[in-house]
Amino acid sequence: AQRVTQPEKLLSVFKGAPVELKCNYSYSGSPELFWYVQYSRQRLQLLLRHISRESIKGFTADLNKGETSFHLKKPFAQEEDSAMYYCALRGSGYSTLTFGKGTMLLVSP
């Protein structure tokens, strides 16, 4: 079975502070990991995926197979980063995604 755990329901930081949104997963094969974001009154959208190894809006995430983690990081948070963030996993050979429960990020001025 595959599982995604996001231990924090809410993360509150001040503008300019570093941010780390935690994601741990359970999967026996080689997964593909994603971060999705939902801004207020907008639809869920892909933020980044581990196979792309890219930085989007200053966010990065590295897949750590030893720790089965895919934490999302940003060195300096901005108020516009406030949103709900979901970590998701896709198992090899599958199209469907398994989502974590999400972490609400609040960035205060």
Added chain:
Amino acid sequence: GAGVSQSPSNKVTEKGKDVELRCDPISGHTALYWYRQRLGQGLEFLIYFQGNSAPDKSGLPSDRFSAERTGESVSTLTIQRTQQEDSAVYLCASSLARTFTDTQYFGPGTRLTVL
């Protein structure tokens, strides 16, 4: 271009009634997915369509839930004899599905409230 659309945006119904939720995927997207998000929970996978066949129905929570898709177009999720625990936001997503790595694009969701 137009994204994934869903209708209605909100649906309030009485316990025991049937409801139909509609999803219009992005044109040309062969794969379509339904998810459910209950309050305080993550997204739960319900069913996946490739074209008009459903290779994975494993997430449908009971036989009261069914879905169909016309060709590579509209999909309808039907919930019969709704229960209060069916209250949730129902999200639809579509992808090109050329490979398993294609990005899923989400609709705005339908918020279902069962009284």
